[in-house]
Amino acid sequence: MLNQPQKLSLLKFKISGLFLFLWANTLFAEEWVPVYEEPRHRLVFENDETYILNVKLEPDYVSLYHQHKADILYVTIGGTTVWAEPLGGKRRQATVDKGDLRFSSDNHPLPHIHRVGNIGQTPFHVIGVARKSAVTKGGTPIEGDTSGMEMAMEKDHASVYRIKLAPGEKSGLHSHNLPYARVFMSDGEIKDQKGKSSVVSAADYLWLEKEGMHSYENAGESELEIIEVQWR
Ligand SMILES: [Zn+2]
Structure with missing residues (x-):
């Protein structure tokens, strides 16, 4: 049997133990x-x-x-x-x-x-x-002339193309049947298949749903690099 002061100190011990536990939990909780x-x-x-x-x-x-x-x-x-x-x-x-x-x-x-x-x-x-989802849609995601487009990586759900063009150089005319993203690796100027030009900067990105025939022409003065991330 514990006497009164002993009970009290046991209680204090339990309470301080509880606080120590809570404090340690806060300190070491793996927040993400x-x-x-x-x-x-x-x-x-x-x-x-x-x-x-x-x-x-x-x-x-x-x-x-x-x-x-x-x-x-x-x-x-x-x-x-x-x-x-x-x-x-x-x-x-x-x-x-x-x-x-x-x-x-x-x-x-x-x-x-x-x-x-x-x-x-x-x-x-x-x-x-x-x-967000790895469900593939099937079909042919990209068709046409893919010259100038190097297949850099391939996964079940995505194909990644690297397009490097010297000044004045043009990629093949191709179409996208499924959505894709375009990321520019360098500053420069591109011309599309209709001759419309736009100024681009490194880290510019675009999300595109289906797209008819298109090509890239490097209308700038230095090498242009573009990454296309094509969903499948
Ligand atoms: Zn394309």
Whole structure:
């Protein structure tokens, strides 16, 4: 049997234990947000099947833990050295170069929670194109003359084309039967198949539903690089 002071000290011990438990829980709780709520992963476009993120991590920036659910293609506009750390896992370092393409599903199964840090000297800048559902639509997504278009990556749900044009050079005339995204890798000027020209900048992106025949002509003075992310 415990006497009164002993009971009281046991109670105090229990209460302080409870507070210690609650405090430790707050301190070590592994908080995370959906990727599009991470402050440097800006959601710049969204519809029923797709979203586009403009991701820019300045040197020394460490992101919040964030969750990836959809498969994202990362188009690297500005490369540097970064690390990625899965929740509860080991940090891994990688050097990423301008023009590098990779799907999040190449690095890890989805969904996946991690955080990333920029340990390089320059900003890490990528345009992320996400497919919300991996259901393929079938059919021939792209038809016509795809000359000048290199198939850079292929997945069940997406084909990625890299188009590099010297000044004055033209791509083949082709059509898109399914939606696709276009990401510009460089500043310059393009002319379409009708001769209409537009000024473009690196990291510009466009989401296009079906499109009839189109081609690109480099109307600028330096090499032009365009990535097309074609859903299938
Ligand atoms: Zn095209």
